[in-house]
Amino acid sequence: MAAALVLVLVVVGSILFHVLSPWWWPPIASNWGYIDNTLIITFWITGAVFSAVVLFLAYCVWRFRHKDGQKAAYEPESKKLESWLTIATAVGVAAMLAPGLYVWSQFVTVPEDAxxxxxxxxxxxxxxxxxxxxxxxxxxxxxxxxxxxxxxxxxxxxxxxxxxxxxxxxxxxxxxxxxxxxxxxxxxxxxxxxxxxxxxxxxxxxxxxxxxxxxxxxxxxxxxxxxxxxxxxxxxxxxxxxxxxxxxxxxxxxxxxxxxxxxxxxxxxxxx
Structure with missing residues (x-):
């Protein structure tokens, strides 16, 4: 229970630190607000994955803790789970890459009057x-x-x-x-x-x-x-x-x- 509680506190503390921390990006002095938007999207995606993984770990620590007479089930692989994880990972990576590719296109397309x-x-x-x-x-x-x-x-x-x-x-x-x-x-x-x-x-x-x-x-x-x-x-x-x-x-x-x-x-x- 103590280990599971610590994991939950890690997630809660990470979210509070991100939302309430006194530091943030310095004032923008150029037109590249796109960069900040890309970072925010990346923070949301990676933060959601981090929170989900750690909370799931906390649940497993609590749910499958040691009990007298209880034996762990042996399941070396799960094609269904592997398929879902592959799809979810691909969607997450694409969601982070797409804004970056758009910003890069803007980044290297120089206006004629520059x-x-x-x-x-x-x-x-x-x-x-x-x-x-x-x-x-x-x-x-x-x-x-x-x-x-x-x-x-x-x-x-x-x-x-x-x-x-x-x-x-x-x-x-x-x-x-x-x-x-x-x-x-x-x-x-x-x-x-x-x-x-x-x-x-x-x-x-x-x-x-x-x-x-x-x-x-x-x-x-x-x-x-x-x-x-x-x-x-x-x-x-x-x-x-x-x-x-x-x-x-x-x-x-x-x-x-x-x-x-x-x-x-x-x-x-x-x-x-």
């Missing part, structure tokens, strides 16, 4: 590149990374000369406008993660990954690396500020273009 912003990860800092006046990002290659060219921008591509380069600085985004984050690493695996944006993606050396979102409210948010990337992994943090259009344009005017950065570093290095 602005491209490149995120470049390296041990252990975040760098960014934004399009300049031409509205296009120039080509880049990790093999071109040098002191004068920290992001490996192709100097032969005219579209890259006016790109704005932010090294280990704050990234600003305009509120209410979709952006596509192009993710690239120049050394090892990283993962760009801003919890309030409900969006994250790995940065894989040798390829460009992406996701998109629309910031829905202004504010300051922390960037984390969600992929173990070395001894400084815990310090690989950054800041994203979502600004009003006026503040965003003012910030853009203060940034340095690739051409200006390369010229200044060549001068500092004493190169012609």
């Amino acid at each position: 602005t491209d912003i490149e995120v470049v990860g390296q041990q252990w800092q975040w760098n960014y590149r934004l399009p300049g006046a031409d509205g296009k990002l120039g080509k880049a290659d990790n093999r071109l990374v040098t002191f004068e060219n920290p992001l490996g921008i192709n100097p032969e591509d005219p579209a890259g000369q006016d790109d704005l380069v932010i090294e280990a600085g704050e990234l600003h985004l305009p509120v209410g406008k979709p952006v596509r984050m192009l993710l690239r690493s120049i050394d090892v695996l990283h993962d760009f993660y801003v919890p309030e944006f409900r969006a994250k993606m790995d940065l894989v050396p040798g390829m460009v990954t992406y996701f998109w979102f629309t910031p829905t409210r202004t504010g300051t948010f922390e960037v984390l690396c969600a992929e173990l990337c070395g001894t400084g992994h815990g310090y690989m943090r950054g800041t994203v500020l979502v600004d009003t259009e006026e503040d965003y344009q003012a910030w853009l005017e203060e940034q340095t273009t690739f051409a200006e950065l390369a010229g200044a570093r060549k001068l500092a290095a004493g190169k012609p």
Whole structure:
């Protein structure tokens, strides 16, 4: 009886903790409410299964407890029970996968008016590149990374000369406008993660990954690396500020273009 009661209390306590706990998701700062809905559906399904299994276990502990003269029945298999369990499991898994597939479809379908912003990860800092006046990002290659060219921008591509380069600085985004984050690493695996944006993606050396979102409210948010990337992994943090259009344009005017950065570093290095 004591064991059965403990199992029942585990279920009741788990439900109360989930409903009454003071922590919850942080305020949403992007359009990805789909992510929260998917998590809620997953919680309901897994929570129901967890409760049903533990309560059934508690019932079995109580119902089939030891009694003098009572013998357990030996039933090594039950095709009927196995069939029902297989069907129930398949339905539960499908119910959890369906919302995720729908959200993923939305996640990778980028609006035509989205602005491209490149995120470049390296041990252990975040760098960014934004399009300049031409509205296009120039080509880049990790093999071109040098002191004068920290992001490996192709100097032969005219579209890259006016790109704005932010090294280990704050990234600003305009509120209410979709952006596509192009993710690239120049050394090892990283993962760009801003919890309030409900969006994250790995940065894989040798390829460009992406996701998109629309910031829905202004504010300051922390960037984390969600992929173990070395001894400084815990310090690989950054800041994203979502600004009003006026503040965003003012910030853009203060940034340095690739051409200006390369010229200044060549001068500092004493190169012609």
